[in-house]
Amino acid sequence: MGALTFSAPASATARGGFTTKPTAADPYTYQVGFGNRFATEAIPDTLPLGCNTPQRCKYDLISEQLNGTPFVSPRASLLNAWFYRIQPSVAHKPLRRLSQSTDLEAVFSPLNPNAVFTPQDLGWDKFPLPTDQETVDFISGLKTVAGHGDPSLKEGLAVHIYSANASMKNKAFCNNDGDMLILPQEGRLDIQTEFGRLMVRPGELAVIQAGMRFSVKLPDGVGRGYIQEIYGSHYELPELGPVGSNGMALARDFEIPVASFDVDQSRWTIVVKLVGQLFAYDQDHTPFDVVAWHGSYAPYKYAMEKFINSATVDRDQSDPSIYCVLTAKSKIAGVSLSDFLIFTPKWSVTRNTFRPPYYHRNVSTELMGMIYGTWAGSATFLEPGGLTYEPSYMPHGESYERWKEATSIDLQPQRIGDASMAFMMHISGHVSLTKYALERSACLQPIREDAWDDFKPGFLKHLDMIAGENEHTDTPSMLNGSANSTTGIPTEPYTNGVL
Numbered sequence: 001m002g003a004l005t006f007s008a009p010a011s012a013t014a015r016g017g018f019t020t021k022p023t024a025a026d027p028y029t030y031q032v033g034f035g036n037r038f039a040t041e042a043i044p045d046t047l048p049l050g051c052n053t054p055q056r057c058k059y060d061l062i063s064e065q066l067n068g069t070p071f072v073s074p075r076a077s078l079l080n081a082w083f084y085r086i087q088p089s090v091a092h093k094p095l096r097r098l099s100q101s102t103d104l105e106a107v108f109s110p111l112n113p114n115a116v117f118t119p120q121d122l123g124w125d126k127f128p129l130p131t132d133q134e135t136v137d138f139i140s141g142l143k144t145v146a147g148h149g150d151p152s153l154k155e156g157l158a159v160h161i162y163s164a165n166a167s168m169k170n171k172a173f174c175n176n177d178g179d180m181l182i183l184p185q186e187g188r189l190d191i192q193t194e195f196g197r198l199m200v201r202p203g204e205l206a207v208i209q210a211g212m213r214f215s216v217k218l219p220d221g222v223g224r225g226y227i228q229e230i231y232g233s234h235y236e237l238p239e240l241g242p243v244g245s246n247g248m249a250l251a252r253d254f255e256i257p258v259a260s261f262d263v264d265q266s267r268w269t270i271v272v273k274l275v276g277q278l279f280a281y282d283q284d285h286t287p288f289d290v291v292a293w294h295g296s297y298a299p300y301k302y303a304m305e306k307f308i309n310s311a312t313v314d315r316d317q318s319d320p321s322i323y324c325v326l327t328a329k330s331k332i333a334g335v336s337l338s339d340f341l342i343f344t345p346k347w348s349v350t351r352n353t354f355r356p357p358y359y360h361r362n363v364s365t366e367l368m369g370m371i372y373g374t375w376a377g378s379a380t381f382l383e384p385g386g387l388t389y390e391p392s393y394m395p396h397g398e399s400y401e402r403w404k405e406a407t408s409i410d411l412q413p414q415r416i417g418d419a420s421m422a423f424m425m426h427i428s429g430h431v432s433l434t435k436y437a438l439e440r441s442a443c444l445q446p447i448r449e450d451a452w453d454d455f456k457p458g459f460l461k462h463l464d465m466i467a468g469e470n471e472h473t474d475t476p477s478m479l480n481g482s483a484n485s486t487t488g489i490p491t492e493p494y495t496n497g498v499l
């Protein structure tokens with residue numbers, strides 16, 4: 001008898017669309033894509049075909065629409081979803097106002113005494129986790145550090161830190177102010193949404209859009225991270241331009257939950273945030289009772305290690321926009337509200353190039369945070385869980401030591417940023433800082449008065465040589481005059497009153 005042989009099938013057909021497989025760190029399954037219209041059902045045949053609101057849905061499910069754009073929107077930007085759920089969301093008790101957290105801000109006007117506008121660049125060490133004596137969940141652990149604009153105008157954004165040590169129990173959150181881009185830095189977030197479940201680890205981002213109800217558990221016991229909340233806009237993938245149809249963040253690498261529901265008739269509390277104020281309502285059923293859904297307005301996550309870096313491979317360096325994962329439009333045509341950039345490991349290969357970030361002053365404000373690793377990107381100190389702030393038009397760049405090293409090193413292909421991940425929120429509006437960030441966070445770094453005192457202008461030591469080389473022209477005397485004047489410029493030390 002001969003050995004068993006297997007012949008290739010003559011044909012095969014997929015049994016369904018692609019979904020991811022669970023891993024040790026993430027037990028959930030996801031659909032993939034960005035901007036798709038997704039369709040998913042936890043019980044077969046519960047999505048109606050050919051219509052959205054049949055007279056009676058299968059198994060007496062309730063049809064309900066949620067949209068993230070007005071009905072009359074350009075088709076390309078239209079975002080909505082249809083739920084097929086056990087009970088309608090409207091079945092709840094009346095709302096009540098909750099006592100306000102002093103660390104939550106939403107309106108960043110100069111008229112708000114808790115919003116401080118300053119052109120002073122600043123840094124924060126890692127934001128503290130709750131102590132063992134406290135019980136802090138994702139909602140009570142939200143602390144606003146910066147922002148601009150106003151959610152009542154649907155214009156602007158807020159940047160928050162979350163720091164928590166307790167899971168939300170029979171409690172969900174619904175942010176009516178904006179879409180939240182959530183960046184865990186310590187501990188995974190097990191996020192249950194009306195659309196299904198997402199497990200989000202440090203190194204991944206999650207976006208939960210406005211009006212969606214979700215609940216956060218902390219499978220690792222603690223959770224700390226960053227949130228950028230945008231008002232009146234939605235995150236998009238940036239245009240690719242001459243890059244072509246591939247590269248940067250691939251649409252296929254975004255993961256969207258599949259339908260998942262609980263049968264749960266216990267008491268739930270839904271906390272609603274509106275213009276930074278918290279309200280709550282109770283209901284005798286879980287909000288996570290969606291058996292099937294379809295649509296384009298859906299939460300997602302993305303593993304930022306998958307970002308495909310592109311850069312110059314010849315000389316000079318690209319602007320940091322090449323690290324843009326997601327962008328959101330402002331109300332000014334052609335101006336983004338915020339570009340979200342990440343800095344992940346890459347090769348640096350340019351020749352005859354000052355390879356670190358060039359000295360610059362930007363129209364935008366830069367808020368930088370770090371997920372893991374070490375950062376050597378500028379003179380500002382940044383550690384995982386910390387933050388730096390470079391306000392609009394204020395100059396920043398490398399320390400003298402870094403400049404010396406970068407201008408004298410033999411440039412060889414070099415791997416940079418291994419085992420590290422940092423990010424930047426590149427925000428077009430003037431960004432104010434909150435009293436929490438400046439006074440209560442207890443991690444604001446002191447301003448270094450002497451930070452730039454040792455920056456030696458190398459040009460000056462060349463003056464004699466320049467004079468010699470130009471002795472038959474008028475240039476030397478002008479140069480000497482300029483040089484002398486530079487030695488006498490008084491430097492005014494930083495004093496109080498900037499913040």
Ligand SMILES: [Fe+2]
Nearest residue numbers: 360366390396
């Ligand atoms: Fe910068």
